[in-house]
Amino acid sequence: MTKPMGIVVTGVSGRMGRMLVETITTSEKARLVGALERAGHAWIGQDLGQAMGSAPMGVMVSDDIAQTLEGADVVIDFTAPTATIGFAQAAARAGVAHVIGTTGMSGAEIAQLPPPSRDALIVRAGNMSLGVNLLVQLTKQVAAALDEDYDIEVIEAHHNQKVDAPSGTALMLGEAAAQGRGVMLEDVSDRARDGITGARQRGHIGFAAIRGGDIVGEHDVLFAATGERIILRHVASDRSVFARGALKAALWTAGKAPGHYDMLDVLGLSEQ
Ligand SMILES: NC(=O)c1ccc[n+]([C@@H]2O[C@H](COP(=O)([O-])OP(=O)(O)OC[C@H]3O[C@@H](n4cnc5c(N)ncnc54)[C@H](O)[C@@H]3O)[C@@H](O)[C@H]2O)c1
Numbered sequence: 001m002t003k004p005m006g007i008v009v010t011g012v013s014g015r016m017g018r019m020l021v022e023t024i025t026t027s028e029k030a031r032l033v034g035a036l037e038r039a040g041h042a043w044i045g046q047d048l049g050q051a052m053g054s055a056p057m058g059v060m061v062s063d064d065i066a067q068t069l070e071g072a073d074v075v076i077d078f079t080a081p082t083a084t085i086g087f088a089q090a091a092a093r094a095g096v097a098h099v100i101g102t103t104g105m106s107g108a109e110i111a112q113l114p115p116p117s118r119d120a121l122i123v124r125a126g127n128m129s130l131g132v133n134l135l136v137q138l139t140k141q142v143a144a145a146l147d148e149d150y151d152i153e154v155i156e157a158h159h160n161q162k163v164d165a166p167s168g169t170a171l172m173l174g175e176a177a178a179q180g181r182g183v184m185l186e187d188v189s190d191r192a193r194d195g196i197t198g199a200r201q202r203g204h205i206g207f208a209a210i211r212g213g214d215i216v217g218e219h220d221v222l223f224a225a226t227g228e229r230i231i232l233r234h235v236a237s238d239r240s241v242f243a244r245g246a247l248k249a250a251l252w253t254a255g256k257a258p259g260h261y262d263m264l265d266v267l268g269l270s271e272q
């Protein structure tokens with residue numbers, strides 16, 4: 001049997017951090033070898049299991065990135081853009097693969113991720129679920145098949161604690177629609193509408209964000225024409241779909257060359 005992969009989870013007390021701990025500790029293919037939180041967090045210095053209100057796990061929560069990454073194979077990171085840039089640089093220095101689920105990164109922030117030429121192996125995706133990554137490919141195909149008589153709108157809904165909009169997933173879907181149409185998303189993107197906006201511009205791709213309660217993540221891609229509408233929809237009802245995808249990505253990095261990858265690479269969907 002191959003040795004379980006040693007995984008560090010950052011942002012371990014967060015919604016995704018906790019879900020990742022549960023997913024990794026119940027997998028035979030992986031072993032949780034480290035837990036990180038931001039400096040000053042109440043869990044620093046505590047045993048992770050006890051901090052989570054259960055039995056000790058023998059993994060201490062730390063804010064020392066370099067020490068925690070020592071000997072690990074992969075770090076899984078669902079935190080915040082600035083933190084993720086720091087983890088990416090530390091992971092490249094330590095020769096540890098980095099799975100990034102963090103969303104809301106600007107172009108300038110993405111440009112600060114270490115390039116593959118610096119031995120960085122990064123898998124980054126705004127949504128790690130199999131269903132959404134299939135929807136990305138379907139969106140591209142439908143957008144390629146339809147002309148601009150079909151107005152494209154991406155509508156997303158998330159819980160009331162989400163800090164970024166549009167969601168990372170909505171942006172992935174918007175990119176896929178733009179690619180299908182053979183245009184650049186930044187040239188046709190309508191982010192927010194308010195007031196006397198004027199009529200919708202033909203060929204544009206619109207985004208709308210709903211925030212409320214405990215919605216895990218819902219995305220519609222609407223193709224609306226005169227007389228008919230096509231709606232491609234994904235509904236996540238449990239965060240475990242993201243955590244399972246992130247673990248799959250972490251296991252996939254074994255033996256891979258440095259590079260920047262996404263979930264389409266991991267799932268073998270990139271050529272479709
Ligand atoms: N790609 C996906 O499939 C996917 C799925 C769900 C969420 N997300 C994204 O993941 C991110 C986190 O989501 P969440 O709901 O878990 O948020 P959350 O606020 O519950 O958790 C974030 C955690 O990161 C920690 N953190 C912040 N800065 C840190 C630092 N410097 N070092 C260590 N830890 C740090 C916070 O203390 C917190 O515990 C968001 O960007 C969200 O959009 C992505």
Ligand SMILES: O=C(O)C1=N[C@H](C(=O)O)CCC1
Pocket residue numbers: 103126127158159162166167168169170216217
């Ligand atoms: O809960 C979140 O935050 C989510 N973020 C990702 C996004 O921005 O698309 C994925 C869905 C959940």
